[in-house]
Amino acid sequence: MTAKVEKVEDIEIRLLLDAIYRRYHYDFRSYAMSSVRRRLRQARTDFDCATISALQEKVLHDPDMMPRMLGYLTVQVSEMFRDPSYFLAIRKKVVPHLATYPSLKVWIAGCSTGEELYSLVILFREEGLEERTLFYATDINRDALAQAEAGVYDIDRMRQFTENHRLSGGSTSLSDYYQTGYNRCVLDKTLRRNVVFSDHSLVTDQVFGEMHLVSCRNVMIYFDRDLQDRAVGLFRDALPRSGFLGLGAKETLRFSHHAAAFRDFVPDDRIYQRIGS
Amino acid sequence: MTGTPQKAVIIGASAGALEALSAILPDLPADFACPVYVVVHVPPHSRSVLAQIFSAKCQLPAVEVSDKEPVAAGRIYFAPPNYHMLIEDEGHVALSSDAEVLFSRPSIDVAFESAADVWGEGLTGIILTGANHDGAQGLQAVVAGGGVAIVQDPATAYASAMPEAAIASCPQARVMSLAEITSYLKGACA
Numbered sequence: 001m002t003a004k005v006e007k008v009e010d011i012e013i014r015l016l017l018d019a020i021y022r023r024y025h026y027d028f029r030s031y032a033m034s035s036v037r038r039r040l041r042q043a044r045t046d047f048d049c050a051t052i053s054a055l056q057e058k059v060l061h062d063p064d065m066m067p068r069m070l071g072y073l074t075v076q077v078s079e080m081f082r083d084p085s086y087f088l089a090i091r092k093k094v095v096p097h098l099a100t101y102p103s104l105k106v107w108i109a110g111c112s113t114g115e116e117l118y119s120l121v122i123l124f125r126e127e128g129l130e131e132r133t134l135f136y137a138t139d140i141n142r143d144a145l146a147q148a149e150a151g152v153y154d155i156d157r158m159r160q161f162t163e164n165h166r167l168s169g170g171s172t173s174l175s176d177y178y179q180t181g182y183n184r185c186v187l188d189k190t191l192r193r194n195v196v197f198s199d200h201s202l203v204t205d206q207v208f209g210e211m212h213l214v215s216c217r218n219v220m221i222y223f224d225r226d227l228q229d230r231a232v233g234l235f236r237d238a239l240p241r242s243g244f245l246g247l248g249a250k251e252t253l254r255f256s257h258h259a260a261a262f263r264d265f266v267p268d269d270r271i272y273q274r275i276g277s
Numbered sequence: 278m279t280g281t282p283q284k285a286v287i288i289g290a291s292a293g294a295l296e297a298l299s300a301i302l303p304d305l306p307a308d309f310a311c312p313v314y315v316v317v318h319v320p321p322h323s324r325s326v327l328a329q330i331f332s333a334k335c336q337l338p339a340v341e342v343s344d345k346e347p348v349a350a351g352r353i354y355f356a357p358p359n360y361h362m363l364i365e366d367e368g369h370v371a372l373s374s375d376a377e378v379l380f381s382r383p384s385i386d387v388a389f390e391s392a393a394d395v396w397g398e399g400l401t402g403i404i405l406t407g408a409n410h411d412g413a414q415g416l417q418a419v420v421a422g423g424g425v426a427i428v429q430d431p432a433t434a435y436a437s438a439m440p441e442a443a444i445a446s447c448p449q450a451r452v453m454s455l456a457e458i459t460s461y462l463k464g465a466c467a
């Protein structure tokens with residue numbers, strides 16, 4: 001390919017991400033550029049800035065901007081039992097292995113507003129594993145973590161959640177786990193009994209313990225390939241032999257530097273098992 | 278017909294997509310010199326079968342992409358259900374689970390805009406049949422990037438709203454029948 005002149009907007013984006021890193025220590029410098037471009041263009045329009053450089057000035061000089069920028073740079077879209085077949089596969093194929101351990105640790109990396117976490121807690125309760133399990137729910141977006149910890153969802157989302165839960169092989173009724181009022185559903189707080197919420201970045205932080213299952217869905221799609229390798233490296237280190245890693249429906253380890261450390265466990269649902277040392 | 282030899286093709290279609298794509302993709306020769314990205318509105322909670330259908334009918338291999346799928350000339354890449362497909366660089370796509378755009382995920386606009394960023398004047402963007410306005414803005418981005426914009430003649434489309442909206446927002450677009458689009462592609466991407 002001929003050497004290309006970098007577009008001005010791309011230069012501005014790189015400078016902005018660098019500024020955010022130096023000023024606020026959030027590191028988006030290796031996120032997938034196509035998504036970052038799109039989200040920052042939205043932010044530029046919403047904050048009435050003529051250029052990304054103008055946006056950068058605001059971000060640098062107004063600390064209140066950073067939490068709002070996080071809303072653009074991270075994507076908070078989630079669903080309980082999203083892709084029911086994933087949770088069905090956890091239930092039918094992963095749980096029987098996990099049931100052989102006296103105590104369990106599960107890491108939901110990039111848990112967003114908690115839907116994936118609560119799906120797994122409910123599933124583990126249904127399968128009789130909850131009491132021996134410690135769940136770590138991590139994300140870099142503190143607003144999202146606070147919502148995850150609150151466990152309150154709009155009532156109009158429950159129909160989809162309930163249908164998903166049923167398709168995931170749920171043996172109970174989702175309505176057993178929440179109370180409704182003011183058009184909202186408040187999840188039973190006992191679901192949080194064994195959950196630790198924590199601000200943790202797959203980009204800048206390290207592994208914090210040995211896990212039996214890591215579920216990291218639709219988080220690494222926002223990373224470039226090098227950063228994906230870093231994150232998968234963390235999961236490789238967190239998982240002992242025969243530990244499990246679950247990804248989003250269209251994510252794969254096929255292109256990863258660490259592919260050889262895992263084997264396909266349920267290929268259709270992107271569940272992998274750690275092999276080797 | 279076109280000054281710059283084309284390096285990539287992106288196609289967006291909705292209602293009536295299967296027939297329209299069937300009139301184009303199977304005719305592309307095995308040595309087709311561009312990658313072909315295809316965004317079709319498919320229901321979010323289904324397993325899409327488009328890639329299977331077209332790999333059976335086409336001379337070019339067709340896949341439904343995973344995140345960071347490597348991309349090469351002479352292959353067809355379908356956006357998966359329930360994700361946006363973005364063109365990350367000349368050799369890869371990236372997926373995103375951002376909110377729906379114009380009630381669609383995958384969104385044609387999102388894919389076209391990202392393709393225009395990466396491929397610029399080497400890109401041909403094509404809007405086919407459909408019953409909504411997705412793609413109109415994306416096609417504008419293709420033109421703004423110096424690429425070639427083509428729209429299926431609404432009179433020949435199963436659903437005319439999408440090509441009509443694309444023409445309205447993008448008057449520079451060439452309006453063609455499916456047969457004309459196919460022969461244009463064979464000429465421009467040889």
Ligand SMILES: C[S@@+](CC[C@H](N)C(=O)[O-])C[C@H]1O[C@@H](n2cnc3c(N)ncnc32)[C@H](O)[C@@H]1O
Pocket residue numbers: 074075076077078079082109110111112113115116138139140141144200201202203204216217218219222248374
């Ligand atoms: C689309 S949501 C995925 C939610 C959930 N896992 C699911 O699949 O439904 C992506 C989440 O990844 C989080 N995230 C982005 N970068 C991260 C990082 N470096 N470390 C940890 N989480 C991150 C975002 O804040 C967001 O909550």
